[in-house]
Amino acid sequence: MKAGLRQSMAWLHSWSGLLVCWVLFLVFCAGTASYFKDEITLWMKPELHRAATKPVSSAAAVSRAVEFLQRNAADSPRWFISLPDGRNPAVQVLWMRPPGAPASGIGGGRGRFETRMLDPATGAFLQQVRDTRGGEFLYRLHFDLYFMQALWARWIVGFCAMFMLVAILSGIITHRRIFQDFFTFRPRKGQRSWLDAHNATAVLALPFHLMITYTGLVTLMFMYMPWGVQTAYQGNLQAFNSEVFGRAPQGKPSGLATPLTPVAPLVDQAMRHWDGAPPGRIVINLPGDANATVTVSRSGGRSMSADEPSMRFNGATGALVATVGDAPAAAIQTRGVMVGLHEAHFAGPLLRALFFMSGLAGCAMVATGALLWGVKTRQGQARALAAGARPGLGLRLVDALNIGAIAGLPIAFAAYFWANRLLPVATAHRPDAEIHAFFITWAVAAVLAQWRPTRGMWRAQMWAGALMLAGIPVLNAVTTDTHLGVTLLQGQGPAAVAGFDLTVLALGIALGGAAHLLGRRKPAPARRAAPAKGTGMPASDATGAA
Known part of the structure; x- marks a missing residue:
């Protein structure tokens, strides 16, 4: 050059x-x-500004949310429950509509999903809360x-x-x-x-x-550079997610109706395992089916990693199936910390x-x-x-x-x-x-x-x-x-x-x-600076550009 x-x-x-x-x-x-x-x-959501601030246990809030979902989304193949914390005063429930089911038009949601905000103490639908995507849209x-x-x-x-x-x-x-x-x-x-x-x-x-x-x-490294995963796992992304992140596939319904096990005891068990750390999210796959699973994930903020540990239970019997993320491998931990730094x-x-x-x-x-x-x-x-x-x-x-x-x-x-x-x-x-x-x-x-x-x-x-x-x-x-x-x-x-x-x-x-x-008086153009030593460029250009 x-x-x-x-x-x-x-x-x-x-x-x-x-x-x-x-x-x-x-x-x-x-x-x-x-x-x-x-x-x-x-x-x-100004309707939540005066929401009750009395503490409600995680187990009680989950029980109320499950009762609401059993009444209003019994035919859904998947439920999501986000528990309140210091930044969110309400319980948020989200579920996937069955194929062909029309949208309700209330409570929000996108695509095949419906969402509602619930009072954590009573489980009542906060119907007066305005529907908005809020900060999630900006994110x-x-x-x-x-x-x-x-x-x-x-x-x-x-x-x-x-x-x-x-x-x-x-x-x-x-x-x-x-x-x-x-x-x-x-x-x-x-x-x-x-x-x-x-x-x-x-x-x-x-x-x-x-x-x-x-x-x-x-x-988004796995999207930008997918070739290693595709080669090592022969294109089987489910196997990769299961082995690396412990994400089990959703599974298929057995067709055998089985009552969902009480979820509150599972939440208590997970909190004891995490030394009292509260859960942040519960995912229930195939509720009411013999192949149902309940996954309890720990609330964020305990570590810099974005990959929070979780515990997966059998949704019919309540038996512990797997514990994920308690001792992640070094590579997984490194990625989790980098993602955590980005999200903060x-x-x-x-x-x-x-x-x-x-x-x-x-x-x-x-x-x-x-x-x-x-x-x-x-x-x-x-x-x-x-x-x-x-x-x-x-x-x-x-x-x-x-x-x-x-x-x-x-x-x-x-x-x-x-x-x-x-x-x-x-x-x-x-x-x-x-x-x-x-x-x-x-x-x-x-x-x-x-x-x-x-x-x-x-x-x-x-x-x-x-x-x-x-x-x-x-x-x-x-x-x-x-x-x-x-x-x-x-x-x-x-x-x-x-x-x-x-x-x-x-x-x-x-x-x-x-x-x-x-709006003040337009300044006079700056005079051209002398060339910076050894560069042949104006000093202003030698120190940087747009």
Whole structure:
């Protein structure tokens, strides 16, 4: 190569980041919100804000849930029960409808599944709770996208994550003064200011950026690189899952009706085996059949691994069939820890807040990188633009995509939460209506950006996002009785509701501050720096690119 290593890495860093930056921005934003997906879901179900907080034993809650399922889903081949914890006040039951059975149209669910929220003390269906996908939509959005098959979406996200990993590594090589630049910020200096902001946000959470990108690829490693499993197991994925993860196949019904054994004693037995650790999820296959099985999985948060141990029982006799995950092999444990690091289910509130702040730094890193490319290109066309020429097609397209993604996405997030409060509770297909509000709003912002990719459009969309985000606590106060005056000042109601209101308020204020600064007098273009020693490049280029 004629160019030096840093110059080559700068080119690679620029283009590996630019080509996928808009998808990465969506992935980072939705993934960052997912650290508090349970709290988001709770905020989006205000009917649960005043739910009883009296402790209910796991065995009692499971018994009530099983009774509900026996009354309402006796013909289902599979039941799922998620127990309440510190972040979820209600029991969630989900079951698979038999083939050909119509959807009930109440309680939520997707595809062949139905779901209900139950009072853990009584087992009663909380019918008044609005139907919403809550934070689960944002969690799925960051790797399943939407309006496409999940398989294709995960390939797209994985492709972008690989580009992200290349951009991070090439950026580390390119930045000769990486830690010195972290403490340098020169405001109102055009390209230098954007470069300083990009450097600071990249270095601020560099270990997090490396970890989250690499572990994101690890979570879907068997989809991206299936050849070893296919060769070793002759394409028999059930055998692989059984041997490696202890996942038994669902089995086939015997046709012999047999009452389901009481599940509460099985839960107690599992808790004794785990030294009192509570269960988080119970899966019952073929209930009411002689081949029924009951699988009790331990609640998350006991270790960094995402693979929680489980115990499988015979559903007819209650006999213990297998214990899985108590002493996993080293390779399985390594993968489980990497997935656990990515999901952060083990983290307490403060550590999840740190992950959230690091995720915001990642969003800023991607955004400033995309903007820096546009700033550099515009400076290269400065004379032509000053003479009245129109921006080149590539620059205009990037400007429009930057506005639609970076300024438009906060508007879409805010629209999702506004729709949750404004749509009538009884709206048919309510979760879909909320999600459509997200995408319709984002599409409008993107189209307007393509129409006028100007500084004025930047300001308009940023102010719109700021007002909508900052207005969410006001909307919550108007539509519920668990507003900040109650949850924060009086200390009543879930702390998660106050935390959500304060977070979106802070984000709205920050976005409004950025819009205000953008409206100030446009700074003069930065003068071209002298070539960096030994590189033949401007000093600003020698230290990094978008």
